[in-house]
Amino acid sequence: MSALSGYRIVDEPRPTGLAAHVCNPMWVLLASMVAGLWLSAPWFIFNAFAMGSSSRVREALWVVAAPVASLTLLFLLVVARRAELLPSWAVPYCMVVIITTKLGLAYRVFQLQQQGYALHQYFGAPVRNALPLVLVGALLRPKVLGLVDSVIWLVLVG
């Protein structure tokens, strides 16, 4: 047995004491769609570190990139609008670009985390059903988004 634990393959997860609370990243991706970044961002990071994914730092960086990218795009949108470079009818299309960027980043984290999750399952570690949390997140979404009356807040956590 000692011989088996002697050699470690680089992508093998290093599970922590929180490994029992790991869930399928698909639920987290779903949470990013139906609840928002306020739930999915910390959840993605928690999942990555709890399962000891070999790409956990990279995953965390992609998660952090989502609000940064959203705010940057929002800033550019406001500047373009004030400079009258953008007609009012084009604003909804630009908002779609912001949403798509956030979804794209969430999807990227999901893809990265899926590999670690597959190995987590492969080594027989426990997995939680996260559907209830996704549903609670979806129900809480209006309250969380209504906490601050600001577009920046909406873009940041929505």
Place this chain on the structure above:
Amino acid sequence: MDGLGVEILMSRAAMQAAHGDFHGAVRTLKQALSEDPDHAGAHAMLADMLLAQKRLHAARHEARVALQLEPNHPSALSAAARVEMAHKQLDAAAEHLQRLLQLQPQEAVHHRLQAQLCALRRDPAGRRSALEHALTLDPEDEDTLAALADEALDRGDVSAAEQYAQDALSRRPDHQDALVAMGHVLLRRGDLENAREHVIWALRQNPSDVGALHLLASLKARENPLLGLWWRYSTWTNTLGDARQMLVVLGAFVVYRFLDIALGQWEMPRGQELASFCWYAMVAYTWVGPVWFQRMLAKELSDVKLDDDF
């Protein structure tokens, strides 16, 4: 344990891999590497096993370690070429393969690898020539015959494919790839029942054989057009790689949202409803499709009985 012990463990791992037990093979190789962490051959073999498990990042790491330990180790070069092909780094793969062919030009297996590289480079002539060269080096090699059958299928020559597959099966009736190739021949001829028998035969020996599972999925898709559509979509997206897959999904979302907004601005509520219906139908279909498909395959595989020596 001495060097001989590592060799024994590697033989055991090879046997496990031959029966599709890659999990066991990886465990055995980890044991071997715990005894001798500088064994290039064991690292190379581990790279191949990890590749079979689709653990591409780890496979590349192991292949690189093997090459660092012994830059001219044939197994290390072969594993590195395979790994780079899986990563779609075809120039790097070609470099390793060139060195390998310089070291061992008479090995048919290396020419088969060259044929795989040509296939990825969409060079059918190169692929065929590499396989024919492999066959001249070893005319009795069932693996080469099965690969030639596969190549003939890809260029649409079903008769040639049948001939090669039969040749391989006459030499070894339980040859996995030849059984799968023959299954494809039968599928193309519309003989679904015999094709299914071949695939079940192949899966009885190795239930994790990707080619056999692929053929079984094609058979199920042929039986059910709605699933067939999903299977084709899934096969297509799988060839794209992670980044492009993401672009396809997000691209579809952007098209839907832009259309929805534009139709709203043009005051066309029926059009908006139709666009939304199409979008949600696609989402539901791609969500349910894999689950449905997996269940059908699992049901089919529940009839697969393993050979006694599995």
